[in-house]
Amino acid sequence: MTADRPGTAGAPVQGAPAGRKRPGPSSGSPLGGQIIKILLLGLFTALGVWAVLPLYLAGVWWGIVLVVAVVALVYWVYLSKRTVPAKYLVPGVLFLMAFQIFPVLYTMSTSLTNMSDGHRGTKEQAIASIEAYSVVRDADSREFTLTVAVNGEPETGELVFLLTDSEGNAYAGTEEGLTDLVGAQVDESGKVTDTLGYTVLSPTQVNARSDELQRFAVPTDDGAGIRSSGLSSAFEGSAVRVYDQTCDCVEDTETGIVYHADDERGAFYDEDDRRLPQGWQVGVGLDNFLRFLFNPTFASSFFGTLVWNIAFAASVTFLVFVVGLAVALTLHVPKMRGKVVYRILVVLPYAMSSLAMYLLWRDMFNADFGLFNRMLGLQVDWLGDVWAARIAVILANVWLGYPYMFLVATGALQAIPRELGQAAQLDGAGPWQAFRHVTLPLLMVAMTPILISTFAFNFNNFNAVWLITRGGPFGSEGTTAGGATDLLITYTYRLAFSEATAQYGYAAALSVMIFLIVSVMSVVSLSRTKALQEVER
Amino acid sequence: MSTPDVAVGPVYRRTAGKRFTLWAGRLGWRHAVMLVVVTFAVFPVLFVVSAAINPVGTLSSSQLWPTGASLSNAQDLFRNTPFGTWYANSLFFAITNATVTVLLSALAAYAFSRMRFKGRRVGLIGLLVIQMFPQFLAIVAIYLMFSNIGELYPAIGFDTRWGLLLVYLGGALSINTWLMKGFFDTVPKELDESAQMDGATHAQVFVRIMLPLVTPVLAIVALLVFINTINEFLLASVFLRDSGSQTLGLGLYQLVDSQRNTNFGMFAVGAIMLSLPTLAVFWFLQRYISEGLTSGAVKG
Incomplete structure (x- = not known):
């Protein structure tokens, strides 16, 4: 690129409309541009209509208002003559708002709730689920033949019960209730073989989701519901647990235990503080934050992880810098045989897919079959021992990261005049002194912003840890506590997506905490870089 | 010398x-x-x-x-896994994301470099600040958001290409826009001023004058986005759960996760295949790389 720059000023301007000379401000775009503009606006309008339809069917009015507002904004920006900068900014900014800024705000609001498995929906949904789940067979229970289907993909779609009764009527039962099923093909046994809108599951697919099936119930009339018994039959019965609005409680008619609603914790509790599993989402204020800051068990997990997180990012940045700079200095001679080959081979790790290379390093560290133990004749449990795992993670990241520093340092070294170092040596400085007091300070001017961004990158380097150790090895408390190599981001990910019970609220609070930590670091580093001065240009 | x-x-x-x-x-x-x-x-x-x-x-x-x-490993990989689908998915995300990101970023960089408007300073600083908040930190919210979106619009829900692509594009305006803006600034203003005197519109100046002169920085940003997307794991793992919709990276992860010892040969073939596109872009763009990197973009 450097070589191109001097040329740009004198480069022939391709396609500049030199022939048409029109004094004064330009009036309108040429025809081709107008047509493209109309086409794009039309496409966007079609997209808006497509977006409104499901919102209308679901009755989400604020969603419709939002879509209409966005479409109107786009029309205004592209049809007005006074909004030239906005024409260029709107496409990117819309994406930025929807998928970066909004999620950040949403994370903050989620962090103030107890949202988790068992606390996902509203109180009404929780009550319906409690009643339907407690259904038992009566003497006059209606029996159904059951076909398990889903709405969407077999592995992930919402479960749907396709039910046929003895008279041959077919129904579809979801968590919301029972509806008539039209156009279903039913075989002699009463099983539904094919239907519009739902995917019928094969026995293996049903088995894979049997846990969910156990908990699934279709609420019907007051206090009744339909549950499965086995994989191919279902029954309607009355609920044992019944909600009573007057006392805001659920009574178990079999045992006589009364569970009172606790609107602060979002669940029904009995006198001994035992709760029903189905709860609802409530705001808990700053409880999530207080928990990992002050609760002894959670706090030790959090601060332990934080200390290692900083140590990891700092040591990777330092080692990558030292190795990269050392290699750059070694190759920084005017004439050296094989320099080009050396450069290519040294940069090789950087050009490989980092995701695949992390997995490769994990397998090289494998205690039983890995390359290191076999070649060196060691018996080290690399990923099972706290410090061995930490060293392994750092080593793999140095391997992946130093070529970048080498490239950057080479560029920076070439910008420093060689004469400076030679002059220092003439004045009696040794090679080390010349490097330490002349070259290095000049080098650091160029390298400091790079070091800061490398640190920030590694601070949240999810792949580096997750793909090698998954945050482990873990202590006696298991995977809900922080592991020895856990970064805050891997810890958050595990709490939300990789545990038996997902703790969204708590994980969101951790995310907000990472935001805060990163903000403090970036305010400090930004105030030291020159990047901000560029704004004024 | x-x-x-x-x-x-x-x-x-x-x-x-x-x-x-x-x-x-x-x-x-x-x-x-x-x-x-x-x-x-x-x-x-x-x-x-x-x-x-x-x-x-x-x-x-x-x-x-x-x-x-x-x-034999390559044959096993092609026969026993949906390798072709995985590879196609990986390339789809990497190429589409790189192309659209370059387009969106270049548009914004042009506005920031050539126009003076209210909110320009705030916008530029905002881009620097947002860079400090990687998108994946909001993963919990993105997941909850798309659980709802998927119910309304199955076409952009989980296990679809478009949903994840939309999320990736949310990160299009980033430090890359800064990188581009810096490069746009080096193109002399007289060029577009004289074109505008001759009656060119701002859109013509952008397409016919700016873009051809800033190709190097477009190439660098495309390269960085391509590489980052092909190596992206976190968002993809949350979005793509169905084996047929996954990327090669996710597929390889599961391959060695379930059978660490026996599948290693297949994994090795896949790892090389996943590295080939990055090696290729490196090879073709090597003369731009070292300077593009010093301008402040990071890859791990």
Whole structure:
């Protein structure tokens, strides 16, 4: 690129409309541009209509208002003559708002709730689920033949019960209730073989989701519901647990235990503080934050992880810098045989897919079959021992990261005049002194912003840890506590997506905490870089 | 510039030993250091290549140096896994995201570089600040958001290409826009001013004058986004759960997660295949890379 720059000023301007000379401000775009503009606006309008339809069917009015507002904004920006900068900014900014800024705000609001498995929906949904789940067979229970289907993909779609009764009527039962099923093909046994809108599951697919099936119930009339018994039959019965609005409680008619609603914790509790599993989402204020800051068990997990997180990012940045700079200095001679080959081979790790290379390093560290133990004749449990795992993670990241520093340092070294170092040596400085007091300070001017961004990158380097150790090895408390190599981001990910019970609220609070930590670091580093001065240009 | 050779003194005749000592002091040690570094740099790559052609195909039988050559691992990979789909998905995300990101970023960079408007300063600082908040930190919210979106619009829900692509594009305006803006600033203003005098619209200036002159920075940003997308794991793992919709990276992860020892040969083939596109873009864009990197973009 450097070589191109001097040329740009004198480069022939391709396609500049030199022939048409029109004094004064330009009036309108040429025809081709107008047509493209109309086409794009039309496409966007079609997209808006497509977006409104499901919102209308679901009755989400604020969603419709939002879509209409966005479409109107786009029309205004592209049809007005006074909004030239906005024409260029709107496409990117819309994406930025929807998928970066909004999620950040949403994370903050989620962090103030107890949202988790068992606390996902509203109180009404929780009550319906409690009643339907407690259904038992009566003497006059209606029996159904059951076909398990889903709405969407077999592995992930919402479960749907396709039910046929003895008279041959077919129904579809979801968590919301029972509806008539039209156009279903039913075989002699009463099983539904094919239907519009739902995917019928094969026995293996049903088995894979049997846990969910156990908990699934279709609420019907007051206090009744339909549950499965086995994989191919279902029954309607009355609920044992019944909600009573007057006392805001659920009574178990079999045992006589009364569970009172606790609107602060979002669940029904009995006198001994035992709760029903189905709860609802409530705001808990700053409880999530207080928990990992002050609760002894959670706090030790959090601060332990934080200390290692900083140590990891700092040591990777330092080692990558030292190795990269050392290699750059070694190759920084005017004439050296094989320099080009050396450069290519040294940069090789950087050009490989980092995701695949992390997995490769994990397998090289494998205690039983890995390359290191076999070649060196060691018996080290690399990923099972706290410090061995930490060293392994750092080593793999140095391997992946130093070529970048080498490239950057080479560029920076070439910008420093060689004469400076030679002059220092003439004045009696040794090679080390010349490097330490002349070259290095000049080098650091160029390298400091790079070091800061490398640190920030590694601070949240999810792949580096997750793909090698998954945050482990873990202590006696298991995977809900922080592991020895856990970064805050891997810890958050595990709490939300990789545990038996997902703790969204708590994980969101951790995310907000990472935001805060990163903000403090970036305010400090930004105030030291020159990047901000560029704004004024 | 002449070589600053310390040995150019009044030496009449050097013995072979003396010449060697001089060479070792000046260049020899450099070769020694580079030999160590190159060994460190190359051995994992050598290992993965050797494992890919290893006929047995297990981790425990893979050696640093190939002991035999066969294509059985590649055949297994093509036959036993939806490799073609995975690869196509990976390339789809990488290419589409890189293209659209470059487009969106260049549009914004043009506005920031050439126009003066209210909110420009805030916008530029905002982009720097947002860079400090990687999108994946909001993963919990993105997940909850798309659980709802998927119910309304199955076409952009989980397990679809478009949903994840939308999320990726949310990160289109980032430090890359800064990188581009810096480069746009180096194009002399007189060029577009004279074109505008001649009656060109702002859109014509952008397409016909700016874009051809800033191709190097477009290439660099495309390269960085391509590489980052192909190596992206976190968002993809949350979004793509169905085996047929996954990327090659996710597929490889599961391949060695379930059967660490026996699937290693297949994994090695996949790892090389996943690296090929990045190696290729590196090769074609190598002359731009070192400067593009010094401008402040980071890859891990």
